[in-house]
């Protein structure tokens with residue numbers, strides 16, 4: 001979990017902005033909720049000098065080590081973005097031919113996370129060399145002796161979920177870039193179904209950073225974004241301006257019971273358990289034997305969704321808690337029907353129980 005500069009700021013980043021966002025991560029309590037890494041995405045790069053040493057942009061990032069020290073001093077970790085190609089996706093300097101030295105530079109600056117983004121690497125590698133290109137940087141990072149989380153970004157090409165872990169990846173993007181629109185988010189999120197067997201502790205499918213708070217979706221749609229990413233056990237990287245967060249955005253990003261689903265110790269990625277037209281139910285088994293259930297309505301109207309426990313492979317009698325409302329719904333027998341507004345969702349935690357449901361039917 002952490003924050004990444006790209007979704008809100010694109011290339012318009014500098015030392016001061018990153019410091020301000022890092023400080024806001026602490027001031028808003030996001031770090032206490034679990035957000036830990038501050039990832040400097042594209043826009044920091046300068047040039048490789050004659051000795052092959054990678055320099056950050058001298059105007060915008062005059063002292064990368066001092067910036068990392070600051071971020072560490074407030075209790076956070078720090079990450080950086082580069083590419084196996086000669087240039088990043090924005091045409092800026094990248095790591096081709098400098099992998100070993102760049103890994104050493106990142107370690108010397110104090111980086112804890114490296115996002116390695118394919119970008120221009122097609123110019124220098126054949127498709128069948130992709131895995132080796134990723135392994136090369138993994139080895140270079142390992143050789144520095146500094147633990148750095150390794151984030152693969154190549155948009156899911158060549159079914160990366162099948163080999164991402166074997167080249168040292170701790171997470172790998174499974175799709176192209178997310179946009180701050182409901183359709184983009186839902187397509188990417190639902191597109192993770194079937195990839196669950198490749199995810200687990202230390203090696204995760206990554207459906208991209210969060211857009212919550214960036215303004216392109218309604219509150220219900222952003223709640224759906226968070227619900228879906230958490231049932232997927234996806235990496236959670238906030239992607240908004242942390243200095244200008246509404247109370248709703250803050251609550252969507254920090255609900256502890258919702259985050260607990262994402263971060264559950266069993267590390268199981270949830271999957272689609274039921275679908276009927278525009279309504280779906282996803283389920284995720286949790287470490288304590290309970291389940292998270294997410295109900296989604298992708299229609300443009302209010303829909304009622306019935307979770308039939310038997311159809312979902314669950315026990316007949318369940319204790320149900322609504323995690324967004326943080327409210328127990330009591331013991332429910334056989335099925336639960338909820339009215340779900342347009343593009344909204346429910347996230348429930350359900351646990352088998354022997355207790356009888358209340359005599360009045362729900």
Ligand code: GLA
Pocket residue numbers: 006041042081088089090117153176177
């Ligand atoms: C690609 C990645 C994004 C971001 C940009 C930076 O598009 O997928 O997440 O890192 O590059 O240029």
